Amino acid sequence: xxxxxxxxxxxxxxxxxxxxxxxxxxxxxxxxxxxxxxxxxxxxxxxxxxxxxxxxxxxxxxxxxxxxxxxxxxxxxxxxxxxxxxxxxxxxxxxxxxxxxxxxxxxxxxxxxxxxxxxxxxxxxxxxxxxxxxxxxxxxxxxxxxxxxxxxxxxxxxxxxxxxxxxxxxxxxxxxxxxxxxxxxxxxxxxxxxxxxxxxxxxxxxxxxxxxxxxxxxxx
Amino acid sequence: xxxxxxxxxxxxxxxxxxxxxxxxxxxxxxxxxxxxxxxxxxxxxxxxxxxxxxxxxxxxxxxxxxxxxxxxxxxxxxxxxxxxxxxxxxxxxxxxxxxxxxxxxxxxxxxxxxxxxxxxxxxxxxxxxxxxxxxxxxxxxxxxxxxxxxxxxxxxxxxxxxxxxxxxxxxxxxxxxxxxxxxxxxxxxxxxxxxxxxxxxxxxxxxxxxxxxxxxxxxxxxxxxxxxxxxxxxxxxxxxxxxxxxxxxxxxxxxxxxxxxxxxxxxxxxxxxxxxxxxxxxxxxxxxxxxx
Numbered sequence: 001x002x003x004x005x006x007x008x009x010x011x012x013x014x015x016x017x018x019x020x021x022x023x024x025x026x027x028x029x030x031x032x033x034x035x036x037x038x039x040x041x042x043x044x045x046x047x048x049x050x051x052x053x054x055x056x057x058x059x060x061x062x063x064x065x066x067x068x069x070x071x072x073x074x075x076x077x078x079x080x081x082x083x084x085x086x087x088x089x090x091x092x093x094x095x096x097x098x099x100x101x102x103x104x105x106x107x108x109x110x111x112x113x114x115x116x117x118x119x120x121x122x123x124x125x126x127x128x129x130x131x132x133x134x135x136x137x138x139x140x141x142x143x144x145x146x147x148x149x150x151x152x153x154x155x156x157x158x159x160x161x162x163x164x165x166x167x168x169x170x171x172x173x174x175x176x177x178x179x180x181x182x183x184x185x186x187x188x189x190x191x192x193x194x195x196x197x198x199x200x201x202x203x204x205x206x207x208x209x210x211x212x213x214x215x216x217x218x219x220x
Numbered sequence: 221x222x223x224x225x226x227x228x229x230x231x232x233x234x235x236x237x238x239x240x241x242x243x244x245x246x247x248x249x250x251x252x253x254x255x256x257x258x259x260x261x262x263x264x265x266x267x268x269x270x271x272x273x274x275x276x277x278x279x280x281x282x283x284x285x286x287x288x289x290x291x292x293x294x295x296x297x298x299x300x301x302x303x304x305x306x307x308x309x310x311x312x313x314x315x316x317x318x319x320x321x322x323x324x325x326x327x328x329x330x331x332x333x334x335x336x337x338x339x340x341x342x343x344x345x346x347x348x349x350x351x352x353x354x355x356x357x358x359x360x361x362x363x364x365x366x367x368x369x370x371x372x373x374x375x376x377x378x379x380x381x382x383x384x385x386x387x388x389x390x391x392x393x394x395x396x397x398x399x400x401x402x403x404x405x406x407x408x409x410x411x412x413x414x415x416x417x418x419x420x421x422x423x424x425x426x427x428x429x430x431x432x433x434x435x436x437x438x439x440x441x442x443x444x445x446x447x448x449x450x451x452x453x454x455x456x457x458x459x460x461x462x463x464x465x466x467x468x469x470x471x472x473x474x475x476x477x478x479x480x481x482x483x484x485x486x487x488x489x490x491x492x493x494x495x496x497x498x499x500x501x502x503x504x505x506x507x508x509x510x511x512x
Contacts, residue, residue, distance in 0.1 A: 001223070001375045006247045007261060009333045009370035009379070009396075010341075010363050013268045016323035017435035019335040020380050021487075050382040053488040054433030056507060059326065079326050104382040104486065126380030126388070127333045195252075 002125065004145055012128045014073040020105050021051065021058030024124030026078055029067020031132055031144065032109045032120045035216050040111035040118075042091040043068055049104035051124075052096040061094050064107060073128060108134075138180040138189040146175055147197050148218045151190040154211040155181045162209045163190060170202055187213075221246060225372050225413050225467040232409035239399070239409050240361035243368035262360050268330045269319070269342035276318025280325045284506045287436040288325065290444075291318035308347050309451045316343025316447035320440040332363075333370040333379040336435045337393035339443035341366050344397040344450050352404055365403045366396035369416050376468070377475035381428035382487040384478025390439075390446040391423030391474060397450035398457070407458050415457035417467035419449055424470075425477055427485035429492025432503035438493055 003009065014023040033039070045064055047055050055061050059078075065085050066078035077084065085092060097108075105124040110117065121134035132142040135150065142148060153159045160179065167174060173195045181188035198217055206215045222228040222242065231242050247258045277295060281288035294314035297303060303310055316339030323329045323338055332341040345362050348354075354362070370379065373392045378384035398415035407415070423446070431437040463470065484491030493499050 001221070003371055003374040004250050006243050006364060006367035006371060007265075009374060010262065010367040011265055011330055011332075013265060013328065013330045014335060016326050016329055016335050016338075019331040019333075019338075020382060022335065023331065050487045053490065054430070057430065057433030057489065058435065074328060076328070104483070104488075105380070124380075126378055126383060127374065128331050128335075 002143070003127075003129065008127060008129050012073045014128060015076060015078050018058040019128040020124040020126055021054060021060045022063045022078075023073040023128035024105065024130050025051070025060045025063035025107065026067040026071065026073050027128065027130045027144070028107050028120075028122030028124065029064040029109065030070060030072070031067070031122065031130070031218060032111055032118060033068050033070050034218055035120065035135070035150065036111055036118045037216065038113070039070075039088070040068060040090060041113035042111065044093045044095065044110040046095040046097050046108040048097045048099060048101040048106040048108070051105050051107055064109065065092060068109075068111060135189065137182055140178060140180050140189065140191045142191055142218070143193070144218070146193040146195065148191060148193045149198055149203070149206075150216050150218070151192065151206065151212060152214040153188055153190060154213065155185050155188040156211045159188075159211045160190060163192070163206055163212065166202065166206055166209070167192070167194070172196065172198060172202070221250070222372070224376060225369065225416065225471070228368055228372065229409045229413050238361065238365070239368050239403055239412055240364035243364040243371070259360055262363050263356070265330045266360060266363060268328060269345070272319045272322045272327060272329045273315045273342060273346055275327060276322045277315070280321050280327065282321070282324040282436055283326070284432070284434055284436065286324070286431070286434060286502065286506075287440045288321050290440065291315070291321055308351050309448050311350065312344045312347035312447040312451050313444045314343075315346045316340050316443040317440055319343060320443045324434070324436045324440060332366065333374060333392055333396070334381070334389045336381060336439050337389040337443060337446065339440070340390060340393035340446040340450060341397045341400070343443065343447040344401055347447075347451070348401055348404060354404055358404060362400045362404050365412065366400040369396045369399045369412070373471055373474075377471050378478055384475065385481050385486050386426040386428040386442060387423045387474050388478055389428065390442045391420055391426055393443075394423055394446035394450045395420040397447065398453040401450060401454035402457050405454065405458055411457045413467045414462050415454045417463035417465065417470045418456055418461070419453040420470045420474060421463065421465065422449055422453070424474055427481065427492050428487040429485055429494045430487065430489055431494050431499040432506050433489035433494070434506070437499075437502070
């Protein structure tokens with residue numbers, strides 16, 4: 001089931017005017033920000049389908065930028081997000097895409113700074129709820145319903161077992177897990193949804209494991 | 221976990237509990253939160269709804285200038301006392317409009333189930349409140365009942381205008397409100413489902429065609445009529461009238477209609493009212509695009 005909580009239906013509390021095109025858009029931006037781990041210096045934001053056709057009216061562009069600035073859906077600063085971002089020297093580019101996507105409310109957000117880049121595709125499925133469908137070229141399905149950790153690793157035997165062993169050691173229960181790779185034997189991405197928040201020291205421990213390249217977390 | 225309206229009603233009957241109570245218990249199960257936490261969270265959402273209505277009733281104006289002030293007109297009209305339909309219905313209309321006018325003005329609202337349809341549930345709640353004098357707990361329960369029905373629609377069909385048209389947004393909101401009104405008025409779980417079915421049947425096929433892509437025209441007035449629809453359907457269900465087509469099948473029909481609806485009529489501002497001469501003219505004026 002896509003919607004699990006009654007507060008997905010009666011909620012979120014948000015700045016208008018659209019739950020999918022404003023609140024959902026802000027959440028897509030905020031997930032990207034959370035995964036990037038810091039404020040980006042630049043952002044290229046591609047909008048598809050209904051997002052591309054109506055973003056001006058709905059403030060979708062403003063909301064995604066608000067999310068990139070780490071503003072929540074009910075943060076009134078969303079209204080001035082583009083001005084705030086200009087003041088902070090973040091370079092923004094918006095692209096209205098013509099391509100037809102699986103979901104009408106799709107955004108591709110590429111953000112970066114001198115140290116790195118991140119590319120994320122998010123869809124806004126209604127009522128403010130979003131899913132992340134692609135991260136740095138890996139397909140995934142991240143609901144955002146639970147805290148989650150994302151592990152970039154080499155596609156080798158034992159990598160998945162070593163990560164789940166550490167989680168087991170700290171008595172962390174895995175609710176949902178999937179693995180995605182671009183090519184056999186190259187890079188792969190584990191998406192692990194868990195029931196509780198994961199401490200930094202566990203993330204560090206995971207990162208020390210052989211074949212594990214990068215570990216990031218998303219808080220519920 | 222209930223997956224459809226039939227299971228929801230069955231659970232309520234077998235446990236001899238209200239729909240709202242089934243929703244509260246499921247929320248506690250799913251999230252691991254205590255009853256108090258779940259109720260407090262909903263109370264916070266209720267406060268946001270109250271504040272939005274209070275603000276809208278005083279009069280707001282959107283940035284585009286397309287909407288605002290109609291809630292005030294309606295309240296003044298009610299005060300004069302010469303209305304034709306009914307005070308509670310018109311009060312619901314006014315408060316639904318108030319909420320959506322605040323939404324259009326980029327104010328703070330609570331999505332129910334979406335922002336574009338955020339007026340219907342609080343509009344009816346605060347109007348029915350004046351008639352039934354519920355406790356705070358009963359007002360919170362109203363939102364859980366509405367949420368329970370919305371939960372089924374969201375999981376089995378859609379609550380997104382871009383995916384299913386306005387029937388998925390104001391249609392769903394209206395059905396949710398009708399069911400919640402019935403419970404607050406002392407109706408049975410079956411009657412809640414009937415009210416939802418009757419309401420949604422009359423919203424089927426409603427397209428999402430916002431002028432200039434703004435959540436203003438016709439969204440604000442669709443919330444008004446969504447609230448009126450919910451009030452009348454609730455009265456019908458309480459009168460003992462039932463829907464020949466079961467609620468779950470109506471929801472399924474709504475989903476399929478949404479799938480077959482052309483993209484131009486699903487929140488792309490390319491068809492319907494958005495594509496009328498006046499709609500296009502307003503769009504050009506708002507965004508400063510020279511007329512072709």
